[in-house]
Amino acid sequence: MVHTFKFKDLYMILDVESGAIHSVDKAAYDVICEIGKGNDPYKLHYDAAEIQQIISELAELENAGALNADEPSIVQDTERHIIKSLCLHVAHDCNLRCAYCFAGTGEFCGERMMMSPEVGRKALDFLMERSGSRHNLEVDFFGGEPLMNLKVVKELVTYGRELERRFNKHINFTMTTNGVALDEDTIDYLNKEMHNIVISLDGRREVHDALRPTANGRGSYDLIVDNAIDLVKKRRQGEYYIRGTFTNRNLDFTKDVQALHQLGFDQISLEPVVLPEDSPYAILDSHIERILNEYETLADYLLNSRKSGRFINFFHFMVDFGNGPCLKKRMSGCGAGVEYAAISPDGAIYPCHQFVGDDKYKMGNVITGEYNEKISREFSSCNIAAKPKCRTCFAKYFCSGGCAANAYKYNGSIFEPHEITCAFERKRAEIAMGIFAKEYEFGC
Secondary structure: OEEEEEEOOEEEEEEOOOOOEEEEOHHHHHHHHHHHOOOOHHHOOOOHHHHHHHHHHHHHHHHOOOOOOOOOOOOOOOOOOOOOEEEEEOEEOOOEOOOOOOOOOOOOOOOOEEOOHHHHHHHHHHHHHHOOOOOEEEEEEEOOOHHHHHHHHHHHHHHHHHHHHHHOOEEEEEEEEOOOOOOHHHHHHHHHHOOEEEEEOOOOHHHHHHHOEEOOOOEOHHHHHHHHHHHHHHHOOOEEEEEEEEOOOOOOOHHHHHHHHHOOOOEEEEEEOOOOOOOOOOOOHHHHHHHHHHHHHHHHHHHHHHHOOOOOEEHHHOOOOOOOOOHHHHHHOOOEOOOEEEEOOOOEEEOOHHHOOOHHHOOEEOOOOOEOHHHHHHHHOOOHHHOHHHHOOOOHHHHOOOOHHHHHHHHOOOOOOOHHHHHHHHHHHHHHHHHHHHHHHOOO
16 A cells, blocks of 8 residues: 655655655656556656656565555464553542543542552552563553652552562553642652653643633643643653643644743643533534644644754654554554553553543453453454554554544444544654654754
């Protein structure tokens, strides 16, 4: 499968199955497009000798496996699944009341509760038992707001370090926080113990405050920004990113990325909100074209910033084209329900944090020791080979079939991709390739 597209002044060719990316001149682009349509390229307005030369060069690429490569054979995974990553819901409560929160203001549509040290230790024991020979593991402290249960977080980090020595493993602890409860001591602790920190901040003050108020209805921007800046400055080379959400209220979200960048943050993610169509903040079909154009605007800002020496990463434009994941990973995606699981405060196991509270996808409990392999096998089979829409999509190896939780929430099945999300992913994939080619062109 070959995909052709234009990015700025570049004519781009993606050979989907091999992953080869080509930047070509207009003549070659036109010839490839005509061949792809089943038309005779010699009817184009170019000289016949030039067309023949282009066709010869295309044949060389085919022989090298960089054009019109065959789809790889698909081998179904029948092995016992190894879990390498846990999302620990240490707090089903929150000090914010975000208007778009998928977790129902922190309680995941259930009781407000905190994870006990006992449940947390059982969760880490579960990870050790299920991780097989895997050495490097990941544990994300999540919520709600995990800093509301910092004492338990610290206890679990200490326990995790003990398990590392006992089982000859290494755990990368991370935390996703809204940043409200950050203070100097907490910042120092997190920077010492957390491999990565994700801070929720939506961009411009007016955008953030409108959607992320405190429990008393006041804006939270001023409670977060200075502490977030302090944390990032003190991390030096430590990993972090600022994660925001855009809704239909800020479809000009490039301005929010700019606002975050101007504050000194250079690792930024801004995600489209996931809400039912009847929500006042939902992304609808009618918003797609506007958002696709906005991604183009954002790409301009990113390229111009980098060219001027002001580095910035935008999460959805980050693709490692040289040393990316293996084919198996590119087909299966994030590993939800297979390599990754979420643990609720009562010890229940779910495929990922977005399934928490849904009894249909409750996989077991770390306290009782039960674990539903059937659900794990269902998620293991949920790859691009099992999704007809994905098989013919040029972006399939970029998104790996998309988010299972989004598919389930919008379409009632983890095997039915959400089309709006797909439209965004296709655009982001093109931009990522275009940025790669542009930076190669001007030597970045």
